[in-house]
Amino acid sequence: MINYNLAGNALIHCLKVSGATVLLVDEDPTLVGRIEEERARIEGELGMKIRIIDSEMKHEISSQKPERPADTFREVVQGDWPMAMFYTSGTTGMPKGVPFRMERAFPQGASVNKTHDGTASTPDADSSAESHRP
16 A cells, blocks of 8 residues: 555665565546556566556456455464565655554454454444443
């Protein structure tokens, strides 16, 4: 997850240090333009595949059968593990990666969480912030 406004060398720096092999790009024309300006470097120098998340790709994704991965894939996940890296804007130099940990990500997207006593809670059933902590 990189700063939406990055371009040029700062953009290439973030992509390079990320170690990613695929670049998912929002379909916003301004953003796509910045990526297109650097396409040769991104694909050639960094060896990344660029995928624009346009209506065709969204349709392709939504037409897939939803399958929940087995619990064994999640059982060993620790709260302090990074889920993603956010890259700063680089106002004092080149952008730097900041880990976004699993323990911070879970409450952001979970629709069912366990309360402190272990019972399930949903946002509809109990909208207090306390009930949505992992």
